[in-house]
Amino acid sequence: MTESMFDVERIRKDFPILSRELPGGRPLVYLDSGNSSQKPAQVINTMRDHFEQHYSNVGRALHVLGTESTEAYEGARDKVAAFIGAPDRDEVIFTKNASEALNLVAYAFGNPTNTDERFRLGPGDEIVISEMEHHSNLVPWQFLAQRTGATLRWFPVTDEGRLDLSGLDELVTERTKIVSIVHQSNVLGTVNPVADVLARVRQVGALMMLDASQSVPHRAIDVAALGVDFVAFTGHKMVGPSGIGVLWGRRELLDAMPPFLGGGEMIEAVWMDHSTYAPVPHKFEAGTPPIVEAIGLGAAVDYLTGVGMEDIQRHEHDLTVYGLDALGEFPGLRIIGPTTAEERGGTLSFTFPGIHPHDVGQILDDRFGVAVRVGHHCARPLHLRFGIPATTRASFYLYNTTDEIDALVRGLHHVQKVFG
């Protein structure tokens, strides 16, 4: 292990749930953070403190509580903006999750009330995604294609689980209006080469969005350095609460986009027959937002920053190397995704011939307290591409240890014994 200040045992003490026992006295081995991460006391306490001492609605109440809540909510926006290197804090839009952020952008296209050329979309125009997308970065674009008559196209995936860029120039062309791909795959662990794709996107004058739900929690992200136009991610995968997600977008694009949901707080003035809209970010935050969830996300960002994103990435890289070694040697086991840790995160999906992932997951949970995810992980087309109905997925985070990977391997040996 590395010689940094990173101390996984100290970190584990921050997460109360990691010391609970499962029925039968088994310890919990939580290897499902790619699904949703656990929460440190710092986040839990910040949210509780807000409910107990400061809670009120934001942006509308003039009293002390309203002021304190608004300050905390907008303070969370400042923290998130700093965390992802947003040039302007108003470019951070709070949504309920990454799916809403992706839908928000998809619905900005092909809207007849909007005349900005970049968001016009119709027959002959193309939307480009990839075969490794989570359904949240797939279905909204299917909707968009169906609504407008535009064509949906996608990057294939190589046998090794990398984005296949061999047809990049034929796929991304002057017809392309938007390219939206995942930054780090929630199944393969693959980290995609954003710069290579972006260079072509800029050549043809299209826009580019990243689904960063699996990257922002695990590595230092600077949206300005990435250079893309939109980034979506979610709070609950980055030690924050569920119910809060983020859309980051370049200010001039957000200004040019039509509003998404209509309602309170997103308006400037309203008449019976028309309205004018608030400037960003509030233009996209209709209704009472998830106030305490946003504040909890701010605390999560503080926590991750305190630990250090580079140390977190290094720790997870070590776990990934260890896990790939351990699973790579396992007889009969097939890893779906890159088998080396380069440009790859700590998400290990695999299959056993003749043993269904549900049976693997059930035995790991019941006998060993090992929590993994089984199924298609909301990426069914990717599983079809590999000719399999489902995989078992172990996903690591800052609080996981090599001992836990050993427990997974012991559990897998038992699974083979039962079904062998």
Add this chain to the structure above:
Amino acid sequence: MIAESLYQELILEHYKHPQGRGLREPYDAEVHHVNPTCGDEVTMRVKLGDGGKVEDVSYDGQGCSISQAAASVLHELTTGSTVVDSLAVVDAFTRLMQGRGQVEPDEDVLGDAVAFAGVAKYPARVKCALLAWMAYKDALVRSSA
């Protein structure tokens, strides 16, 4: 451990050596059922004879041990039975599965299917066990339509 009550020897036996698997001719109705949350699927054919006799139940599919073993047990219990009797078994099995572990299984009615009693304690797996049985019920409706 709990899993032991779920993975009864009999279930594993049916999973490893499924009875009557494979789609056969002739048939009166064919149905295809899926479990979208886990991707389990089953295709089932039913051939009925005179006097409400169930002449053959053939199937193919993919999925976890519970879903595939349940199809195998279903084949054994229904083939050669009658529509009326087999529907009584389906009802008893459905009640057992949806009973959250509180329903006492009747071995006289359920036969080998009592091995699935432990599944009722796992809400996430009940759908796996019921997949083939719901497909069978659907196929009966279609073959008498």
